[in-house]
Amino acid sequence: MAAESDEVLTRIDNGVGVLTLNRPKAINSLTQTMVDAMRAVLTDWEHDDAVRAVVLCGAGERGLCAGGDVVAIYHSAKADGSAARRFWYDEYLLNAAIGRFAKPYVSVMDGIVMGGGVGVGAHANTRVVTDTSKVAMPEVGIGFIPDVGGTYLLSRAPGSLGLHAALTGAPFSGADAIALGFADHYVPHAALADFTAAIVADGVDAALAAHAIEPPPSTLAAQQDWINECYAHDTVAEIVAALGDHGGEDAAAAAKLIATRSPVALAVTLESVRRAAKLDTLEAVLAQEYRVSCASLRSHDLVEGIRAQLVDKDRNPTWSPATLAEVSTADIEAYFVPAEPDLTF
Secondary structure (H helix, E strand, C coil): CEEECCCEEEEEECCEEEEEECCHHHCCCECHHHHHHHHHHHHHHHCCCCCCEEEEEECCCCECECCECHHHHHHHHHCCCHHHHHHHHHHHHHHHHHHCCCCCEEEEECEEEECHHHHHHCCCCEEEECCCCEEECCHHHHCCCCCCCHHHHHHCCCCCHHHHHHHHCCCEEHHHHHHHCCCCEECCHHHHHHHHHHHHHHCHHHHHHHHCECCCCCHHHHCHHHHHHHCCCCCHHHHHHHHHHHCCHHHHHHHHHHCCCCHHHHHHHHHHHHHHCCCCCHHHHHHHHHHHHHHHHCCHHHHHHHHHHHHCCCCCCCCCCCCHHHCCHHHHHHHHCCCCCCCCC
């Protein structure tokens, strides 16, 4: 049995539903069509007794999914924002459905897995990374705030590792992803075809037993002491100052990277991760993120950030407010006001 669209390919093989994101030239970035198709297929498969497990993977060699189609978000933000709001609403419903999926759901988080890719991969009940995995929540670089349940995961990472990942937006390895709680199992990239075949032939547990290996040490986990120390402060400005004062090369690099990001997005991201830590469920965090994302559509920095990185590609955004010192408490609070309508489950 196969149900196929251009952007999402599906097949059932010996009781295993294989779902392939199929926009390889765009590193499988998610569109509204893809989100709609995934929700429909997963709903069907969850209630189909002929399907015992699901495997999610990405077409091409570059990665599972580089995120949402942010150029589409840019054009929506410049219009009335309705298409972007609809996309996020439906995407976050999909993220929640993946988080509570009742059957084994294996996400193969190979290659680039960023933003929306984390949303469809890292809430799975069986999350596989590889030696080529490059995972990130890079939203602050385009004037946006981590979403797709990213703040749920970031807020639950050991110590302040999640805040470091969120405020730098820097990619991390498969081994780091396991240490941060974004993944569970490490399978060598070269073994993925055999791993997937083993799921079809023998089931998820047997496939993992045959092909998963001990991950290499996490470089991020090894740096947790200075990360915990520097990110313990109340504001992003204090965190950046602590990073600069630390004296270590990695801390200095983090400070330099954070300095290139949207000041208001950084301040809202810090607040968003800290609020997410106090929310009990993925759904509650997604509802908060939806409010923040809708508020981002009204901001200067989201349009400007996407313009600079992906439209004009001059890599020279003009942020407003221009500095962390100019971001007010009211600026931050405005991102958490109810959306109309709010996201509900």
